[in-house]
Amino acid sequence: MEFSALDLARFQFAFTISFHIIFPSFTIGLASYLMVLEGLWLATKRDVYLTLFKYWLKIFAVAFGMGVVSGIVMTYQFGTNWSVFSDKTGPVLGPLMGYEVLSAFFLEAGFLGIMLFGLTRVGPRLHFLATVMVAFGTALSGFWILSVNSWMQTPAGYAINEAGQFIPENWFEIVFNPSFPYRLVHMMLAAYLTTAFVVGAVGAWHLLKGRRSRAGGNEAARVMLSMAMWMAAIVTPVQIFAGDQHGLNTLEHQPAKIAAMEGHFEGEEGAPLILFGMPDMEAAETRYKVAIPKLGSLILTHSLDGRVPGLKDFPREDWPNAAIVFWSFRVMVGIGFAMLGIGLWSLYLRARGRLADTPIFHRAVLAMGPAGFIAVLAGWITTEVGRQPFTVYGLLRTADSMSPVDAPAVATSLVVFIVVYFIVFGIGTGYLLKSMAKTPGAGSDGPENGTPSRAAGVTPAPAYANPPRTEPAE
Known part of the structure; x- marks a missing residue:
């Protein structure tokens, strides 16, 4: 090739x-x-x-x-x-x-x-x-x-x-x-969550290591884990809300990106939320869909009968790569809800006084250590590939932006x-x-x-x- x-x-x-x-x-x-x-x-x-x-x-x-x-x-x-x-x-x-x-x-x-x-x-x-x-x-x-x-x-x-x-x-x-306030809030919260899960993973690692050595961990590790989990429990729901608002802003200003993110080639009213599928750019359809009826319209338009755009609403030469955008978006969202689950779990353990004494939770937090980085990369891919084929959206094409090399x-x-x-x-x-x-x-x-x-x-x-x-x- x-x-x-x-x-x-x-x-x-x-x-x-x-x-x-x-x-x-x-x-x-x-x-x-x-x-x-x-x-x-x-x-x-x-x-x-x-x-x-x-x-x-x-x-x-x-x-x-x-x-x-x-x-x-x-x-x-x-x-x-x-x-x-x-x-x-x-x-x-x-x-x-x-x-x-x-x-x-x-x-x-x-x-x-x-x-x-x-x-x-x-x-x-x-x-x-x-x-x-x-x-x-x-x-x-x-x-x-x-x-x-x-x-x-x-x-x-x-x-x-x-x-x-x-x-x-x-x-x-x-x-x-128009998109700056939403993007700024979304990215800054992503940075704080990324750091929180790294700090939490390090704290969990030292607690597990202390448990293996029968030293019971140390005070610093307990404080790290506690502070990180407060951030996860409080900020993750705010981030999910901020992401939803950012999506509504994207629907207004970059509807083709939303169509690719949602895997919709045909615009429709009462659109389903496609959970999983395989967008096929050649056939202009999403194959093997697993979808929830009308939920896509409810999320994006706050109406069960709202219209969600499809890629066929736009010239084909202006389509982003739907397969990449579709899956990178799902990776980001999936990690976001996994972070929410960890945050809620930490609140339950904290209420029972078991936050620093639950090895299975510590292993889960340790596994989530790189999650913030993966989510940030997936979000960046969604944002940048979804903007294609433009460097300045709708005005300057990527192909026309290159040096003569x-x-x-x-x-x-x-x-x-x-x-x-x-x-x-x-x-x-x-x-x-x-x-x-x-x-x-x-x-x-x-x-x-x-x-x-x-x-x-x-x-x-x-x-x-x-x-x-x-x-x-x-």
Whole structure:
């Protein structure tokens, strides 16, 4: 099978962004988690919060660096493979991406050093301010990047000049385009849930390990699991609601994407909800359907007789790949409901006082550790493949966005990317997993351990870096 330069360029961008997106989806949530941990430590002086802060700070530093590196590589492709897209959309998207660098990235970089290495060098309140600023910077970075992506999905506030370039007319409409609020909320909640299930899985792992060694786990592991499960129980229902609202917005502005997500080729009133099936693009039908009558219309239009669009309502050359979008959407939704199940289970165990003492639950939480990353990737595939065949929805086709490059050149760089990414990020991911496997509080738990040596002539850490022990966590 021979691939065109367009196919290879699309795959290359998909490959690099798939690696990149998992790191911001983790570090956005982890930065906020670190902020909460340090705030709780300052408020309560409980040793366990400082232990967990140092433990996750080291992991955050590595994940943050991997996210930066993967993002830089990705941006070069705008010039090498997608120069026409960059030329056409540059007047609108260039400033937005510049704002992300000048505000969010500079904010993160400016305070990151204090956050990583200043715990024993600055006052506790100043250090907490640095942590807050890093957490705010990661969220602000997501704000700008999601504004860029949302504008490509639902363009607004622009005009087109004689050169065929999109030029800004109303920056407020550009930034706060029709899908942006929904996409921002949905992605930020996804980042928090992704982090929560990683933290919960690590806590569950250490509880299981402690049980095997008859040590009963440790306080830090119990606190990790408890905090993560509060997030799962509270935020997952909110995320499901936010996803539903995002779907209604997509129905209004990108109905062909909804048709592909739902597996409908024929538009109809009182449409069923197709749970499973095999969309066939050639035959323009979904085979082997398992469906619930009228439920599709009820969910999407809030009416049993509402009309749900089908792909045949649109020109065939404008159809996204229904098979990919259909199944990626179901993976995302399925994981969302699995997260909801874990959250409800945790509430039941918490009410009975068995949250930290139920191994089968801990194994389930451990198995769900990667679930957030899988859901984020599935959601990204749904969003981006569902936008095809456009880079700017309805206005600029993907085929018309490419640089004048040959397939062999793209293929060569793609192979290099694949080899280098798997080596570099494989080593980095292995290091992260190894760090997570270490028991919290055992030795140095972060870029600094807060206990400098007098023999080395270093001033001892201030008292706030190692507060006295208080009552154990519940």
